[in-house]
Amino acid sequence: MDRMRVLWLHSSPGWLDLKPQNIDWQMTANRQAHSTVNYNSQELILRRGQPFRFSLTFNRVLRSGESLGFIASTGPSPSESAKTKAVFSLSNGTSGGSWYAQLLSQRENTLDISISSPANAPIGWYTLNLQISSQGNNFTLKLGMLILLFNPWSQADSVFMNNQAERQEYVLEDSGAIFVGSTNRISMIGWNFGQFEGDILNICLAILDSSLNFRRDPATDVARRGDPKYVGRVLSAMVNSNDDNGVIAGNWSGSYTGGRDPRNWNGSVEILKEWKKSGFRPVRFGQCWVFAGTLNTVLRCFGIPARVITNFNSAHDTDRNLSVDVFYDPMGNPLDKGSDSVWNFHVWNESWFVRNDLGPSYNGWQVLDATPQERSQGVFQCGPASVTAVREGDVNLDFDMPFIFAEVNADRITWIYDARRNTQKQNSSDTNTIGRYISTKAVGSYSRMDVTEKYKYPEGRRGTGGAVPLGA
Numbered sequence: 001m002d003r004m005r006v007l008w009l010h011s012s013p014g015w016l017d018l019k020p021q022n023i024d025w026q027m028t029a030n031r032q033a034h035s036t037v038n039y040n041s042q043e044l045i046l047r048r049g050q051p052f053r054f055s056l057t058f059n060r061v062l063r064s065g066e067s068l069g070f071i072a073s074t075g076p077s078p079s080e081s082a083k084t085k086a087v088f089s090l091s092n093g094t095s096g097g098s099w100y101a102q103l104l105s106q107r108e109n110t111l112d113i114s115i116s117s118p119a120n121a122p123i124g125w126y127t128l129n130l131q132i133s134s135q136g137n138n139f140t141l142k143l144g145m146l147i148l149l150f151n152p153w154s155q156a157d158s159v160f161m162n163n164q165a166e167r168q169e170y171v172l173e174d175s176g177a178i179f180v181g182s183t184n185r186i187s188m189i190g191w192n193f194g195q196f197e198g199d200i201l202n203i204c205l206a207i208l209d210s211s212l213n214f215r216r217d218p219a220t221d222v223a224r225r226g227d228p229k230y231v232g233r234v235l236s237a238m239v240n241s242n243d244d245n246g247v248i249a250g251n252w253s254g255s256y257t258g259g260r261d262p263r264n265w266n267g268s269v270e271i272l273k274e275w276k277k278s279g280f281r282p283v284r285f286g287q288c289w290v291f292a293g294t295l296n297t298v299l300r301c302f303g304i305p306a307r308v309i310t311n312f313n314s315a316h317d318t319d320r321n322l323s324v325d326v327f328y329d330p331m332g333n334p335l336d337k338g339s340d341s342v343w344n345f346h347v348w349n350e351s352w353f354v355r356n357d358l359g360p361s362y363n364g365w366q367v368l369d370a371t372p373q374e375r376s377q378g379v380f381q382c383g384p385a386s387v388t389a390v391r392e393g394d395v396n397l398d399f400d401m402p403f404i405f406a407e408v409n410a411d412r413i414t415w416i417y418d419a420r421r422n423t424q425k426q427n428s429s430d431t432n433t434i435g436r437y438i439s440t441k442a443v444g445s446y447s448r449m450d451v452t453e454k455y456k457y458p459e460g461r462r463g464t465g466g467a468v469p470l471g472a
Protein backbone atom coordinates (compact mmCIF):
# COMPACT_ATOMS: atom_id res chain seq x y z
CA MET A 1 0.00 0.00 0.00
CA ASP A 2 1.18 3.53 -0.75
CA ARG A 3 -0.20 4.98 2.46
CA MET A 4 0.79 3.89 5.94
CA ARG A 5 -0.27 5.17 9.31
CA VAL A 6 2.76 5.96 11.43
CA LEU A 7 2.65 3.97 14.63
CA TRP A 8 3.79 6.04 17.58
CA LEU A 9 5.41 3.05 19.22
CA HIS A 10 7.14 4.96 21.97
CA SER A 11 5.35 7.50 24.08
CA SER A 12 6.54 10.93 23.07
CA PRO A 13 8.29 13.00 25.72
CA GLY A 14 6.20 15.47 27.66
CA TRP A 15 7.71 18.49 25.92
CA LEU A 16 6.66 17.26 22.49
CA ASP A 17 3.08 17.31 21.24
CA LEU A 18 4.00 17.22 17.51
CA LYS A 19 3.20 13.74 16.19
CA PRO A 20 3.32 12.30 12.65
CA GLN A 21 0.00 10.67 11.76
CA ASN A 22 0.32 9.49 8.16
CA ILE A 23 3.05 8.75 5.66
CA ASP A 24 2.38 8.31 1.95
CA TRP A 25 5.38 6.62 0.32
CA GLN A 26 3.99 7.20 -3.19
CA MET A 27 5.16 3.66 -3.88
CA THR A 28 3.88 3.36 -7.44
CA ALA A 29 5.26 6.69 -8.63
CA ASN A 30 8.63 6.16 -6.94
CA ARG A 31 9.09 2.65 -8.30
CA GLN A 32 8.21 3.83 -11.80
CA ALA A 33 10.68 6.69 -11.55
CA HIS A 34 13.39 4.32 -10.26
CA SER A 35 12.73 1.56 -12.83
CA THR A 36 11.91 -0.96 -10.08
CA VAL A 37 8.27 -1.67 -10.95
CA ASN A 38 9.19 -5.16 -12.20
CA TYR A 39 10.13 -6.42 -8.74
CA ASN A 40 7.36 -8.66 -7.43
CA SER A 41 7.62 -7.21 -3.94
CA GLN A 42 5.81 -4.84 -1.61
CA GLU A 43 8.99 -3.05 -0.48
CA LEU A 44 10.04 0.45 -1.44
CA ILE A 45 12.84 -0.43 -3.89
CA LEU A 46 14.92 2.53 -5.02
CA ARG A 47 18.06 3.26 -7.01
CA ARG A 48 20.88 5.24 -5.47
CA GLY A 49 21.74 8.77 -6.54
CA GLN A 50 18.12 9.52 -7.44
CA PRO A 51 15.45 11.34 -5.40
CA PHE A 52 12.27 9.73 -4.13
CA ARG A 53 9.20 11.54 -2.84
CA PHE A 54 6.78 11.01 0.02
CA SER A 55 4.38 13.07 2.08
CA LEU A 56 4.28 13.26 5.85
CA THR A 57 1.17 14.43 7.75
CA PHE A 58 1.43 15.65 11.35
CA ASN A 59 -1.25 16.24 13.96
CA ARG A 60 -0.61 19.98 13.70
CA VAL A 61 1.42 22.58 11.80
CA LEU A 62 5.10 22.90 12.67
CA ARG A 63 5.80 25.92 14.88
CA SER A 64 8.69 28.32 14.92
CA GLY A 65 11.74 26.67 16.49
CA GLU A 66 10.70 23.17 15.41
CA SER A 67 12.63 21.38 12.68
CA LEU A 68 12.81 17.98 11.04
CA GLY A 69 15.74 15.78 10.10
CA PHE A 70 16.33 12.23 8.96
CA ILE A 71 18.68 9.35 9.68
CA ALA A 72 19.33 6.75 6.97
CA SER A 73 21.30 3.70 8.10
CA THR A 74 22.28 0.28 6.79
CA GLY A 75 24.01 -2.78 8.23
CA PRO A 76 24.40 -4.06 11.78
CA SER A 77 26.79 -1.29 12.91
CA PRO A 78 25.86 1.92 11.08
CA SER A 79 28.42 4.69 11.28
CA GLU A 80 28.81 8.10 9.68
CA SER A 81 32.55 7.61 9.17
CA ALA A 82 31.92 4.41 7.17
CA LYS A 83 29.08 6.13 5.26
CA THR A 84 26.62 3.48 6.41
CA LYS A 85 24.76 6.13 8.41
CA ALA A 86 23.71 9.61 7.33
CA VAL A 87 22.15 12.32 9.47
CA PHE A 88 20.66 15.18 7.45
CA SER A 89 18.16 17.94 7.97
CA LEU A 90 15.13 18.93 5.93
CA SER A 91 15.98 21.99 3.86
CA ASN A 92 14.77 24.00 0.87
CA GLY A 93 17.88 23.34 -1.20
CA THR A 94 19.89 20.36 -2.43
CA SER A 95 23.30 19.00 -1.60
CA GLY A 96 25.16 16.91 -4.15
CA GLY A 97 27.25 13.91 -3.17
CA SER A 98 25.53 13.11 0.12
CA TRP A 99 22.13 12.23 1.52
CA TYR A 100 19.78 15.19 1.54
CA ALA A 101 16.10 15.93 2.17
CA GLN A 102 14.27 18.77 0.43
CA LEU A 103 10.92 20.30 1.34
CA LEU A 104 9.01 20.43 -1.94
CA SER A 105 5.76 21.92 -0.64
CA GLN A 106 3.65 22.30 2.49
CA ARG A 107 -0.13 22.20 2.81
CA GLU A 108 -0.97 23.09 6.42
CA ASN A 109 0.26 20.07 8.42
CA THR A 110 1.20 17.91 5.37
CA LEU A 111 4.75 18.13 4.02
CA ASP A 112 5.84 16.89 0.58
CA ILE A 113 9.46 15.77 0.91
CA SER A 114 12.14 14.54 -1.47
CA ILE A 115 15.11 12.49 -0.26
CA SER A 116 18.11 11.55 -2.36
CA SER A 117 21.02 9.22 -1.64
CA PRO A 118 24.59 9.56 -2.93
CA ALA A 119 25.41 7.82 -6.23
CA ASN A 120 28.04 5.70 -4.43
CA ALA A 121 25.93 4.69 -1.42
CA PRO A 122 26.18 1.06 -0.27
CA ILE A 123 23.32 -1.05 -1.62
CA GLY A 124 20.95 -3.04 0.60
CA TRP A 125 18.32 -2.58 3.27
CA TYR A 126 18.06 0.86 4.88
CA THR A 127 16.16 2.09 7.91
CA LEU A 128 14.79 5.63 7.58
CA ASN A 129 14.21 7.48 10.84
CA LEU A 130 12.59 10.87 11.43
CA GLN A 131 14.23 13.25 13.89
CA ILE A 132 12.06 15.97 15.42
CA SER A 133 13.87 18.89 17.07
CA SER A 134 12.00 21.23 19.38
CA GLN A 135 13.14 23.52 22.18
CA GLY A 136 16.69 22.18 21.86
CA ASN A 137 15.58 18.58 22.28
CA ASN A 138 15.56 15.74 19.73
CA PHE A 139 13.16 12.84 19.37
CA THR A 140 13.67 10.01 16.85
CA LEU A 141 11.01 7.80 15.28
CA LYS A 142 11.35 4.98 12.74
CA LEU A 143 9.48 5.83 9.52
CA GLY A 144 10.14 2.64 7.57
CA MET A 145 12.49 0.48 5.51
CA LEU A 146 13.68 0.72 1.94
CA ILE A 147 16.03 -1.15 -0.39
CA LEU A 148 18.70 0.75 -2.31
CA LEU A 149 20.15 -0.67 -5.55
CA PHE A 150 22.79 0.27 -8.12
CA ASN A 151 21.57 2.77 -10.70
CA PRO A 152 22.64 2.18 -14.33
CA TRP A 153 20.29 5.05 -15.34
CA SER A 154 22.40 7.63 -13.45
CA GLN A 155 25.55 9.10 -15.01
CA ALA A 156 27.02 9.59 -11.55
CA ASP A 157 26.78 5.86 -10.76
CA SER A 158 29.78 3.65 -11.56
CA VAL A 159 27.46 1.14 -13.29
CA PHE A 160 25.94 3.77 -15.63
CA MET A 161 25.05 2.35 -19.05
CA ASN A 162 24.14 4.99 -21.60
CA ASN A 163 22.62 2.82 -24.32
CA GLN A 164 18.92 2.26 -23.59
CA ALA A 165 18.62 -0.98 -25.60
CA GLU A 166 21.64 -2.44 -23.81
CA ARG A 167 20.32 -1.32 -20.43
CA GLN A 168 17.03 -3.04 -21.22
CA GLU A 169 18.87 -6.24 -22.16
CA TYR A 170 21.52 -6.35 -19.45
CA VAL A 171 19.49 -5.07 -16.46
CA LEU A 172 15.77 -5.55 -17.10
CA GLU A 173 15.64 -8.68 -19.31
CA ASP A 174 14.66 -11.59 -17.06
CA SER A 175 15.22 -14.45 -19.51
CA GLY A 176 17.93 -15.27 -21.98
CA ALA A 177 20.15 -17.81 -23.67
CA ILE A 178 23.42 -19.53 -22.83
CA PHE A 179 25.59 -21.02 -25.57
CA VAL A 180 27.10 -24.47 -25.09
CA GLY A 181 28.57 -27.29 -27.18
CA SER A 182 31.78 -27.21 -29.21
CA THR A 183 33.44 -25.14 -31.91
CA ASN A 184 31.90 -27.20 -34.68
CA ARG A 185 28.49 -27.48 -33.06
CA ILE A 186 27.39 -24.47 -31.03
CA SER A 187 23.97 -24.88 -29.46
CA MET A 188 21.82 -22.69 -27.23
CA ILE A 189 19.87 -23.36 -24.05
CA GLY A 190 17.21 -21.05 -22.66
CA TRP A 191 17.62 -19.71 -19.13
CA ASN A 192 15.13 -17.99 -16.82
CA PHE A 193 17.07 -15.40 -14.84
CA GLY A 194 13.92 -14.32 -12.98
CA GLN A 195 15.61 -11.50 -11.06
CA PHE A 196 12.26 -9.79 -10.40
CA GLU A 197 10.31 -12.81 -9.14
CA GLY A 198 8.94 -12.89 -5.61
CA ASP A 199 11.55 -13.10 -2.81
CA ILE A 200 14.51 -13.24 -5.23
CA LEU A 201 15.79 -9.79 -4.24
CA ASN A 202 15.69 -10.72 -0.56
CA ILE A 203 17.52 -13.99 -1.30
CA CYS A 204 20.17 -12.11 -3.28
CA LEU A 205 20.69 -9.74 -0.35
CA ALA A 206 20.96 -12.80 1.92
CA ILE A 207 23.80 -14.05 -0.31
CA LEU A 208 25.82 -10.96 0.65
CA ASP A 209 25.02 -11.47 4.33
CA SER A 210 26.19 -15.10 4.10
CA SER A 211 29.62 -14.26 2.67
CA LEU A 212 32.90 -14.89 4.45
CA ASN A 213 33.59 -11.14 4.31
CA PHE A 214 30.38 -10.30 6.15
CA ARG A 215 30.93 -13.00 8.75
CA ARG A 216 34.47 -11.82 9.44
CA ASP A 217 33.79 -8.06 9.53
CA PRO A 218 30.17 -7.09 8.86
CA ALA A 219 30.67 -3.34 9.32
CA THR A 220 33.46 -3.14 6.74
CA ASP A 221 31.69 -5.48 4.34
CA VAL A 222 28.48 -3.41 4.33
CA ALA A 223 30.47 -0.19 3.92
CA ARG A 224 32.10 -1.61 0.76
CA ARG A 225 28.80 -2.57 -0.89
CA GLY A 226 28.73 0.68 -2.80
CA ASP A 227 31.52 -0.64 -5.05
CA PRO A 228 30.35 -2.97 -7.86
CA LYS A 229 33.90 -4.30 -8.14
CA TYR A 230 33.74 -5.48 -4.52
CA VAL A 231 30.17 -6.77 -4.75
CA GLY A 232 30.90 -8.69 -7.95
CA ARG A 233 33.95 -10.39 -6.45
CA VAL A 234 32.03 -11.41 -3.32
CA LEU A 235 29.25 -12.84 -5.49
CA SER A 236 31.71 -14.80 -7.63
CA ALA A 237 32.75 -16.56 -4.40
CA MET A 238 29.24 -16.98 -2.99
CA VAL A 239 27.49 -18.48 -6.02
CA ASN A 240 29.73 -21.55 -5.63
CA SER A 241 29.75 -23.40 -2.31
CA ASN A 242 33.42 -24.30 -1.97
CA ASP A 243 34.48 -22.03 0.88
CA ASP A 244 31.37 -20.53 2.37
CA ASN A 245 28.23 -22.70 2.08
CA GLY A 246 27.40 -20.70 -1.02
CA VAL A 247 24.53 -21.30 -3.39
CA ILE A 248 25.58 -24.14 -5.72
CA ALA A 249 27.75 -27.25 -5.29
CA GLY A 250 29.69 -28.17 -8.42
CA ASN A 251 29.87 -31.73 -9.74
CA TRP A 252 31.69 -32.93 -12.86
CA SER A 253 31.77 -36.65 -12.00
CA GLY A 254 28.84 -37.73 -14.13
CA SER A 255 27.16 -39.19 -11.03
CA TYR A 256 24.55 -36.90 -9.52
CA THR A 257 23.07 -39.02 -6.74
CA GLY A 258 21.61 -36.80 -4.02
CA GLY A 259 21.05 -33.89 -6.37
CA ARG A 260 20.11 -32.87 -9.88
CA ASP A 261 21.99 -33.40 -13.13
CA PRO A 262 23.26 -29.88 -14.01
CA ARG A 263 21.76 -30.29 -17.49
CA ASN A 264 18.27 -30.40 -15.99
CA TRP A 265 18.24 -26.83 -14.63
CA ASN A 266 16.62 -24.18 -16.83
CA GLY A 267 16.78 -21.13 -14.57
CA SER A 268 18.07 -19.50 -11.41
CA VAL A 269 14.83 -18.96 -9.48
CA GLU A 270 14.36 -22.57 -8.44
CA ILE A 271 18.00 -22.78 -7.39
CA LEU A 272 17.92 -19.62 -5.28
CA LYS A 273 14.63 -20.52 -3.61
CA GLU A 274 15.88 -24.03 -2.85
CA TRP A 275 19.03 -22.56 -1.27
CA LYS A 276 16.90 -20.44 1.07
CA LYS A 277 14.35 -23.17 1.78
CA SER A 278 17.08 -25.62 2.80
CA GLY A 279 18.42 -23.20 5.40
CA PHE A 280 21.09 -21.88 3.04
CA ARG A 281 22.68 -25.22 2.27
CA PRO A 282 24.34 -25.61 -1.16
CA VAL A 283 22.05 -26.73 -3.98
CA ARG A 284 23.25 -29.84 -5.81
CA PHE A 285 24.53 -29.75 -8.56
CA GLY A 286 25.91 -27.24 -11.00
CA GLN A 287 28.46 -26.80 -13.75
CA CYS A 288 29.76 -23.64 -15.42
CA TRP A 289 26.58 -22.53 -17.19
CA VAL A 290 24.54 -23.04 -14.00
CA PHE A 291 26.96 -20.94 -11.97
CA ALA A 292 26.99 -18.24 -14.67
CA GLY A 293 23.21 -18.19 -15.12
CA THR A 294 22.71 -17.79 -11.37
CA LEU A 295 25.39 -15.11 -10.98
CA ASN A 296 23.77 -13.23 -13.87
CA THR A 297 20.47 -13.21 -11.98
CA VAL A 298 22.03 -11.75 -8.84
CA LEU A 299 24.00 -9.07 -10.70
CA ARG A 300 20.95 -7.88 -12.67
CA CYS A 301 18.81 -8.05 -9.54
CA PHE A 302 21.17 -5.58 -7.83
CA GLY A 303 21.19 -3.29 -10.87
CA ILE A 304 24.66 -4.18 -12.19
CA PRO A 305 24.43 -4.68 -15.99
CA ALA A 306 25.48 -8.26 -16.71
CA ARG A 307 25.60 -10.86 -19.45
CA VAL A 308 26.60 -14.50 -19.85
CA ILE A 309 29.70 -15.29 -21.93
CA THR A 310 30.72 -18.65 -23.44
CA ASN A 311 34.32 -19.37 -24.45
CA PHE A 312 34.90 -22.39 -26.70
CA ASN A 313 38.11 -24.38 -26.27
CA SER A 314 38.65 -22.71 -22.91
CA ALA A 315 42.02 -23.28 -21.23
CA HIS A 316 42.43 -24.13 -17.57
CA ASP A 317 45.99 -23.08 -16.81
CA THR A 318 46.72 -24.33 -13.31
CA ASP A 319 50.34 -23.14 -13.03
CA ARG A 320 49.62 -19.76 -14.65
CA ASN A 321 52.46 -20.04 -17.16
CA LEU A 322 50.01 -18.91 -19.90
CA SER A 323 50.22 -22.25 -21.71
CA VAL A 324 48.33 -25.52 -21.58
CA ASP A 325 50.60 -28.53 -21.52
CA VAL A 326 49.37 -31.82 -22.99
CA PHE A 327 51.43 -35.00 -22.71
CA TYR A 328 51.73 -38.07 -24.92
CA ASP A 329 53.96 -41.16 -24.75
CA PRO A 330 56.41 -41.93 -27.59
CA MET A 331 53.69 -44.08 -29.24
CA GLY A 332 51.27 -41.14 -29.39
CA ASN A 333 49.00 -42.25 -26.55
CA PRO A 334 47.66 -39.45 -24.31
CA LEU A 335 49.01 -39.42 -20.76
CA ASP A 336 47.29 -38.34 -17.58
CA LYS A 337 50.19 -36.09 -16.63
CA GLY A 338 50.04 -32.46 -15.61
CA SER A 339 46.99 -30.62 -14.35
CA ASP A 340 46.30 -28.26 -17.25
CA SER A 341 43.22 -28.95 -19.36
CA VAL A 342 41.09 -27.61 -22.18
CA TRP A 343 37.32 -27.45 -21.74
CA ASN A 344 35.11 -27.90 -24.77
CA PHE A 345 33.40 -24.73 -23.55
CA HIS A 346 33.39 -22.64 -20.41
CA VAL A 347 30.82 -20.08 -19.30
CA TRP A 348 31.39 -16.98 -17.20
CA ASN A 349 29.87 -13.52 -16.76
CA GLU A 350 30.65 -9.98 -17.72
CA SER A 351 29.45 -7.05 -15.64
CA TRP A 352 29.57 -3.40 -16.66
CA PHE A 353 31.14 -0.72 -14.47
CA VAL A 354 33.86 1.86 -14.07
CA ARG A 355 37.32 0.74 -12.88
CA ASN A 356 38.46 3.65 -10.72
CA ASP A 357 41.29 1.45 -9.44
CA LEU A 358 42.76 0.92 -12.92
CA GLY A 359 41.87 4.01 -14.94
CA PRO A 360 39.25 4.92 -17.54
CA SER A 361 40.72 2.83 -20.37
CA TYR A 362 39.71 -0.29 -18.41
CA ASN A 363 36.10 0.75 -17.84
CA GLY A 364 33.24 -1.27 -19.30
CA TRP A 365 32.84 -5.04 -19.35
CA GLN A 366 34.55 -6.96 -16.53
CA VAL A 367 34.92 -10.75 -16.29
CA LEU A 368 33.45 -12.46 -13.22
CA ASP A 369 33.53 -16.25 -12.93
CA ALA A 370 31.65 -18.14 -10.21
CA THR A 371 32.76 -21.62 -11.34
CA PRO A 372 35.28 -22.89 -8.77
CA GLN A 373 38.50 -23.56 -10.70
CA GLU A 374 41.46 -21.99 -8.87
CA ARG A 375 41.76 -20.18 -5.57
CA SER A 376 42.26 -16.43 -5.61
CA GLN A 377 43.44 -14.86 -2.34
CA GLY A 378 42.68 -18.21 -0.73
CA VAL A 379 39.07 -18.41 -1.92
CA PHE A 380 37.38 -19.83 -5.03
CA GLN A 381 36.52 -16.48 -6.59
CA CYS A 382 37.49 -14.93 -9.90
CA GLY A 383 37.49 -11.36 -11.20
CA PRO A 384 36.53 -8.72 -11.92
CA ALA A 385 39.06 -8.59 -14.77
CA SER A 386 38.77 -5.91 -17.43
CA VAL A 387 37.99 -7.36 -20.86
CA THR A 388 40.04 -4.55 -22.39
CA ALA A 389 42.99 -5.55 -20.21
CA VAL A 390 42.64 -9.17 -21.37
CA ARG A 391 42.79 -8.03 -24.98
CA GLU A 392 45.82 -5.84 -24.31
CA GLY A 393 47.62 -8.59 -22.39
CA ASP A 394 47.89 -6.56 -19.18
CA VAL A 395 48.24 -9.68 -17.05
CA ASN A 396 49.75 -7.81 -14.09
CA LEU A 397 46.46 -6.08 -13.20
CA ASP A 398 43.83 -7.10 -10.64
CA PHE A 399 41.98 -9.43 -10.49
CA ASP A 400 43.04 -12.92 -11.69
CA MET A 401 44.24 -11.56 -15.00
CA PRO A 402 46.82 -14.31 -15.83
CA PHE A 403 44.23 -17.05 -15.38
CA ILE A 404 41.54 -15.31 -17.45
CA PHE A 405 44.04 -14.28 -20.13
CA ALA A 406 45.14 -17.92 -20.46
CA GLU A 407 41.54 -19.11 -20.80
CA VAL A 408 41.28 -17.32 -24.15
CA ASN A 409 44.93 -16.94 -25.21
CA ALA A 410 47.02 -19.84 -23.90
CA ASP A 411 49.29 -21.73 -26.29
CA ARG A 412 48.52 -25.44 -26.47
CA ILE A 413 51.88 -27.17 -26.13
CA THR A 414 52.23 -30.88 -26.86
CA TRP A 415 54.97 -32.80 -25.05
CA ILE A 416 56.35 -36.31 -25.64
CA TYR A 417 57.12 -37.90 -22.28
CA ASP A 418 59.37 -40.96 -22.11
CA ALA A 419 58.74 -42.60 -18.76
CA ARG A 420 61.61 -45.06 -19.22
CA ARG A 421 64.13 -42.27 -19.57
CA ASN A 422 62.15 -39.78 -17.50
CA THR A 423 62.51 -37.17 -20.22
CA GLN A 424 60.08 -34.89 -22.00
CA LYS A 425 60.44 -33.05 -25.29
CA GLN A 426 58.23 -30.39 -26.82
CA ASN A 427 56.58 -31.75 -29.94
CA SER A 428 54.39 -28.86 -31.10
CA SER A 429 52.91 -25.52 -30.08
CA ASP A 430 49.47 -24.41 -31.26
CA THR A 431 48.69 -20.72 -30.78
CA ASN A 432 45.28 -20.81 -32.48
CA THR A 433 43.21 -23.49 -30.75
CA ILE A 434 42.35 -21.79 -27.46
CA GLY A 435 39.62 -19.16 -27.09
CA ARG A 436 37.32 -19.36 -30.09
CA TYR A 437 33.80 -18.14 -30.90
CA ILE A 438 33.47 -16.26 -27.62
CA SER A 439 29.71 -15.78 -27.54
CA THR A 440 26.82 -14.04 -25.82
CA LYS A 441 23.16 -13.42 -26.56
CA ALA A 442 22.60 -10.45 -28.88
CA VAL A 443 20.78 -7.37 -27.62
CA GLY A 444 17.05 -7.69 -28.29
CA SER A 445 17.18 -11.08 -30.00
CA TYR A 446 18.15 -14.70 -29.39
CA SER A 447 20.87 -14.72 -32.03
CA ARG A 448 24.50 -15.38 -31.08
CA MET A 449 26.78 -12.36 -30.87
CA ASP A 450 30.50 -13.10 -31.28
CA VAL A 451 32.64 -10.99 -28.94
CA THR A 452 35.98 -12.75 -29.57
CA GLU A 453 37.60 -9.54 -30.83
CA LYS A 454 36.78 -7.86 -27.49
CA TYR A 455 39.09 -10.41 -25.83
CA LYS A 456 41.85 -10.79 -28.43
CA TYR A 457 43.06 -9.27 -31.63
CA PRO A 458 41.80 -11.00 -34.83
CA GLU A 459 45.04 -12.79 -35.61
CA GLY A 460 44.79 -14.54 -32.27
CA ARG A 461 41.76 -16.59 -33.25
CA ARG A 462 42.74 -18.17 -36.54
CA GLY A 463 42.82 -21.93 -36.77
CA THR A 464 40.44 -24.84 -36.72
CA GLY A 465 40.73 -25.98 -33.11
CA GLY A 466 39.89 -29.28 -31.54
CA ALA A 467 37.50 -30.20 -28.74
CA VAL A 468 37.17 -32.36 -25.68
CA PRO A 469 33.64 -33.51 -24.79
CA LEU A 470 33.28 -31.55 -21.58
CA GLY A 471 31.95 -28.21 -20.37
CA ALA A 472 33.52 -26.62 -17.33
